[in-house]
Amino acid sequence: MTLSAIHRARPRDPLPEALLGELRARLGDRLATSAAAREQHGKDESAHPITPPDAVAFPTSTAEVAEIARLCARDGVPMIAFGVGTSVEGHVLAIHGGVCLDLSRMNRVLAVHVDDLDARVEAGVTRKQLNRHLHGSGLFFPIDPGADATIGGMAATRASGTNAVRYGTMRENVLGLTVVLADGRVIHTGGRARKSSAGYDLTRLFVGSEGTLGIITEITLRLHPQPEAVSAAVCAFPTVDAAVRTVIQTIQLGVPIARCELLDTLTVQAVNRYSKLSLREAPMLFMEFHGTPAGVEEQARTVQELAKELGGMDFEWATQQEDRNRLWQARHDAYLACRQVRPGSRAFTTDVCVPISRLAECIAATNEDITRASMPVALFGHVGDGNFHLVIPIDETRPADLEEAEAINRRVVSRALEMGGTCTGEHGVGIGKLDYLDAEHGDAMSVMRSLKEALDPRNLLNPGKVIRVRDS
Numbered sequence: 001m002t003l004s005a006i007h008r009a010r011p012r013d014p015l016p017e018a019l020l021g022e023l024r025a026r027l028g029d030r031l032a033t034s035a036a037a038r039e040q041h042g043k044d045e046s047a048h049p050i051t052p053p054d055a056v057a058f059p060t061s062t063a064e065v066a067e068i069a070r071l072c073a074r075d076g077v078p079m080i081a082f083g084v085g086t087s088v089e090g091h092v093l094a095i096h097g098g099v100c101l102d103l104s105r106m107n108r109v110l111a112v113h114v115d116d117l118d119a120r121v122e123a124g125v126t127r128k129q130l131n132r133h134l135h136g137s138g139l140f141f142p143i144d145p146g147a148d149a150t151i152g153g154m155a156a157t158r159a160s161g162t163n164a165v166r167y168g169t170m171r172e173n174v175l176g177l178t179v180v181l182a183d184g185r186v187i188h189t190g191g192r193a194r195k196s197s198a199g200y201d202l203t204r205l206f207v208g209s210e211g212t213l214g215i216i217t218e219i220t221l222r223l224h225p226q227p228e229a230v231s232a233a234v235c236a237f238p239t240v241d242a243a244v245r246t247v248i249q250t251i252q253l254g255v256p257i258a259r260c261e262l263l264d265t266l267t268v269q270a271v272n273r274y275s276k277l278s279l280r281e282a283p284m285l286f287m288e289f290h291g292t293p294a295g296v297e298e299q300a301r302t303v304q305e306l307a308k309e310l311g312g313m314d315f316e317w318a319t320q321q322e323d324r325n326r327l328w329q330a331r332h333d334a335y336l337a338c339r340q341v342r343p344g345s346r347a348f349t350t351d352v353c354v355p356i357s358r359l360a361e362c363i364a365a366t367n368e369d370i371t372r373a374s375m376p377v378a379l380f381g382h383v384g385d386g387n388f389h390l391v392i393p394i395d396e397t398r399p400a401d402l403e404e405a406e407a408i409n410r411r412v413v414s415r416a417l418e419m420g421g422t423c424t425g426e427h428g429v430g431i432g433k434l435d436y437l438d439a440e441h442g443d444a445m446s447v448m449r450s451l452k453e454a455l456d457p458r459n460l461l462n463p464g465k466v467i468r469v470r471d472s
Contacts, residue, residue, distance in 0.1 A: 013097070015054045019075050023057060023099070026067060030058040030105075041080075041100040044087040045147075045335075047348045047394060047402075048431060053080060053094035060105050062178055062186060062217040069215065070184030072099055073460060079182075080462050081211040083124065083153030086145075088349045089430030091157065091210055095464045101215060103152055109133045110218065117223045118175060118192055123152025123216050130221075139223040142167035145426065146332040152216045157428040158208030162331065165251075165384030166258040166290065167224060169426070174207050178218035182456040192220060205451070210428055211462040213455045227258075227290035231300055232318040232327050235287070235307045236280040240264055240367060240379070242310040243283045244360040247383045249306050251356050255299050259288035259328075260384030264367075266341065267334050267378045274337030275330040280314050285383075286331050288324070338378040338391040345393035348405040350432075352416035353387040353425025363388060365415055369408050375401060377408065387425035414439075429466045437467065 023031050032038070033055045042052030059065045072079050078098025085092060094100060106122040109130060113119070114137050121130060128148045130141050143154060145161035153159075155177065160169035167173070176190030190196070190203035206214055237243040240262070247260055263271065263284045272279055287303060289296045304315050318324045339347045354362045363379070366388075370377040373392075381388030392408060394401040413423045413436050423429075423436035438445055448467050452459070459469045 015077060015097075015099070016075050019071055019077060020055065022071055023055065023068065026064070027057055027059070030060070032056040032058070038100075041082055041085070041092065041102060042094055044085045044090060044092050045347070045349075046088045046090050046430070046432060047346045047396075047405075048090040048093055051093040051095050053100035054097045056082075056100045056102055058102050058105050062106075062180065065101060065103075065106075065180045065215055065217050066184045066186050068099065068101060069180050069182065073183045073458070076458060076460065078460050078463050079215065081123075081152070081156065081215045083150035083156075084126070084148070086147035086149045087153070087157060087428065087430060089424070089427050089432035091428060091430040091462075091465060093431065095431070098460075103215075103217070104150065106152075106217060112137065112139075112223075113192070114139060116192060117225070118220060119223055120218060120220045121151050122218055123150060123155075125151050127151065127154065134223070138226055140226050141173075141221060142224050143170055143173055146335070151219050151221070155207050155216050155219050156209065156211050158426070160382070160385075160387075160426045162259045162261055162288075162328070162382060164382060164387075164426075165260055166256060171204060171207055173222045174203060174219055175222055176220035177203055177206055177216055179206055179214035179216055181214050182458070182461050187214075190220065208428070210430065210466050212452060212466050213461065215461070229293040229296045230258075230288065230290055230319075230321075230324065231296045232259075232286070232288045232324045233300060233304075233315060234279065234284055234318075234327065235304075235312045235315045236282040236284050237307070237313070238282065238311045240283045241360055241364055242312070243285050244363055244383060246285065246303070246307050246310050246312065248356055248359060250303050251384065253302070253306075255302055256291070257287060257299065257303065257384060258290040259286065260382070261286040261331050262380055262383040262388065263331070263334060264379040266376055267338060267380045270337035270341050270378065271330050271334055274340055275326075275333050277330055282313070285312075286327060288328075334378070334380050335391060339393055341376045341378065342393035342395070344395070346396055348392040348394050348402070348409075349389060349427070350392075350409045350412060351381065351387060351389040351425050351427045352412055352421055352423060353385070354416050354419045354421030356386045358419040358421070359383060359386050359388075362415055362419055362421070366390070366412055369411055373408060374404060382425075385425070386421070389427075431465060434466070434468065
């Protein structure tokens with residue numbers, strides 16, 4: 001959906017005064033209707049225009065979320081779950097108005113079972129908060145999308161990030177959920193057992209549903225042991241193609257690399273300026289190895305030899321935690337750094353994911369699009385699992401910029417689908433990728449619509465996202 005299409009949504013009806021009164025009686029000052037609060041909750045990190053809800057509720061328990069849902073369902077009012085607003089495809093925009101449920105105050109770590117390597121948390125706990133809580137336990141939660149997102153939001157968008165090549169995505173690391181349905185019913189899916197053959201896998205249904213099937217309020221997570229040894233490395237290459245082929249060979253050889261990130265030359269230049277580094281301004285891989293000291297050394301030596309054969313240069317190590325943290329913070333800052341390439345711009349972002357064997361071909365063709373663009377376009381991503389991103393800084397006062405960015409996005413997505421990939425590896429659908437789901441899923445879209453209509457027949461949960469239902 002183009003950005004301007006958001007404004008073609010059906011006219012928004014004001015919230016019933018009776019509903020506002022009941023919500024105020026229940027929540028007190030935890031119900032906000034000021035313009036500032038509403039605007040803050042009507043935007044994310046995407047280039048989509050701000051589209052605020054009519055009110056913002058701050059529940060502190062599953063019971064309160066259920067009560068708000070029952071009241072909204074009674075009056076046919078849309079509900080949008082909100083974490084910290086770090087999504088990039090318009091997931092939290094209130095394009096039909098309604099009540100935004102900000103879950104950030106539901107931020108308790110409810111239980112940690114060290115012996116079983118699992119934890120149960122409320123939806124508003126952030127990934128950094130959880131790992132601080134786990135400090136000293138010998139365990140950590142590895143899913144790292146860059147932003148300090150909430151666990152609930154990460155589950156809802158099926159987030160992944162830099163560690164996914166070794167530890168998987170939220171899909172593999174969520175064991176169970178507590179979910180409030182559109183009518184206020186509360187259900188529990190999954191559990192703490194590591195496997196089950198009992199009934200439909202409802203946990204996987206809600207993970208990645210982007211708040212359109214239910215509101216996730218609690219999550220049971222798989223934890224992982226802290227590795228005995230960790231080593232990070234950077235390596236520059238003469239071309240993006242050489243860097244990508246190094247990654248492909250590494251994966252095909254079965255080297256258990258933990259992180260493998262590609263930055264193109266423009267991204268490295270931006271990161272150097274933003275993070276005050278002095279990396280060689282050339283296509284570059286950021287890598288990390290986890291395991292025993294001997295295992296880490298062997299893995300890194302193997303990758304170094306592969307890189308040399310393809311022209312790799314300046315293979316540098318970072319074994320001290322402070323140096324590794326600085327390196328990975330610079331990688332996570334790539335999005336913000338690339339926005340500074342064109343001061344005053346807003347970032348139009350996209351991501352795709354393809355089978356690893358087609359990655360070099362896909363990126364090479366995408367680089368041809370980049371060379372023809374009238375704007376600087378940065379390419380980086382989690383190439384260890386075939387996922388890469390584009391950041392296109394657009395001038396919002398120039399309609400031609402937006403049209404060009406959308407055209408680049410269409411070409412990149414079409415190319416990925418032709419190669420057996422997906423229109424989004426980790427950003428999610430939201431509003432921005434709606435137009436591509438039919439091409440990717442075909443007749444399966446009718447099954448998705450049936451699921452939506454069964455669980456949310458009045459289309460009240462985050463309407464207009466993921467799939468089109470009736471007038472959404």
